[in-house]
Amino acid sequence: MSNSADDPGLHALPITVEYGGRELTITPAVVETDRGLVLIDVGPEGVVDSLRTHLRSLEHELEDIWLVVLTHHDGDHAGGLAELLEHTDAVVATHREEAPYITGERDPIKGDGDRYPPVDVDLELADGVRIPTLAGPMEIVATPGHAPGHVSLYFPESGLLLAGDALVADGEEPLSGPKREFTPDMDRALESVGRLADLEIEHTVCYHGGYVDRGSEQIREIYERQS
Numbered sequence: 001m002s003n004s005a006d007d008p009g010l011h012a013l014p015i016t017v018e019y020g021g022r023e024l025t026i027t028p029a030v031v032e033t034d035r036g037l038v039l040i041d042v043g044p045e046g047v048v049d050s051l052r053t054h055l056r057s058l059e060h061e062l063e064d065i066w067l068v069v070l071t072h073h074d075g076d077h078a079g080g081l082a083e084l085l086e087h088t089d090a091v092v093a094t095h096r097e098e099a100p101y102i103t104g105e106r107d108p109i110k111g112d113g114d115r116y117p118p119v120d121v122d123l124e125l126a127d128g129v130r131i132p133t134l135a136g137p138m139e140i141v142a143t144p145g146h147a148p149g150h151v152s153l154y155f156p157e158s159g160l161l162l163a164g165d166a167l168v169a170d171g172e173e174p175l176s177g178p179k180r181e182f183t184p185d186m187d188r189a190l191e192s193v194g195r196l197a198d199l200e201i202e203h204t205v206c207y208h209g210g211y212v213d214r215g216s217e218q219i220r221e222i223y224e225r226q227s
Contacts, residue, residue, distance in 0.1 A: 009134030010160070012205050013054040019044045019076050025170070026076060027210045029162055030055070032134040036066040039090070040153055040162055041207060044079040045116060048087065051080075062087040069125070070094040071164030072147035073101035075114035077207065082117035093123035095142065097149025109147065109184060125151060135160075143196065145189025146178045152196065159202030159215060166192050167219065169209025177222045194223040 009032040016025045028051065031038045037060060043051070052062050065088045070078050073094070081092065081102070092102070100106040104118030127142035136157030143152045143166040153162040161167075166189070168176050178189045197220035204219075205211050 010155070010158075011054075011058055012211060013051065014210055015043060015047060015050045015054070017044055017047055017050070017076075024076065025208070025210070027205060027207050029205060030058070030060075030065070031138060033066075033132065034134070036064045038067045038069060038131065038133065038138070039065045039084075040069045041071055041077045041164070042068060042080045042084055044076050045083065047080040048083045051084070052087075064088075065090045067091045067093060067123075067131075069131075069151075069153065070098065070102065071152065071162075071207070072150040073098045073108065073114070074110065074147065074165070075108070075116050077164075078102055078119075079114075079116035081119045085119065091122045092119060093125050094121055095140075095149030095151050096124040096126075097144070098147060099124055099149075110182070127151075141196070141199070143189075143192035145185045145187070145192050146183045148185075150192070152192075154199055154201070156200065159200055161196065161199070161201045161204045161215075163196070163204055163206045165207055166196065167204060167206050167222070169204070169206040169212045169214075171209075175204060175206070175209075175212050175214040175218050175222065177226050190223065190226055193219060194227070197223050 013028045028041045068090045099121040108114035129140045130137040139154045141152045146165045183189045201215035
């Protein structure tokens with residue numbers, strides 16, 4: 001993987017948005033498959049034009065997205081989903097513990113700032129499920145704590161982790177554990193960091209901070225330091 005966070009078949013899509021009264025850089029990603037594109041996280045409301053621009057630079061369109069995987073229900077990850085689905089018939093997938101928040105059956109766990117138009121969830125993901133992609137199998141890894149059903153995505157063939165918010169890369173350290181102020185269950189979140197440390201990870205893409213050339217060794221250090 002290069003510093004652009006692009007492997008064959010896998011592309012990070014850094015986007016700067018206004019969210020919660022501040023400027024925020026987020027990093028959704030797309031993975032190519034034989035059926036089209038898998039989008040991992042969408043972004044907040046108003047992000048669709050930026051996604052379209054990224055995809056066109058890759059010679060794709062929004063309509064090429066056949067599956068959206070949400071790492072969790074926070075508004076900066078899922079708020080733009082309803083708008084996106086006006087342009088594509090993609091299947092929406094997330095962990096079963098996240099689904100009620102996305103469908104609107106439950107209130108957002110972190111408050112009204114995460115409210116957005118509800119969307120049906122078509123597929124509930126389970127830990128260990130592997131989705132075939134052109135970047136190799138993409139494995140669902142349950143990493144609860146930051147949200148009840150948070151998941152990360154692991155590519156064992158390349159040693160790449162799409163961490164979601166289980167790890168962050170926008171602080172003083174190149175790679176850090178989840179931010180305590182945004183993590184309702186820090187104990188579970190740290191257990192999830194420990195689980196990630198047991199994988200063979202060479203590179204990490206965080207939703208907040210993007211690509212970092214850090215892997216299992218650094219993740220294990222984070223776990224041991226914060227536990």
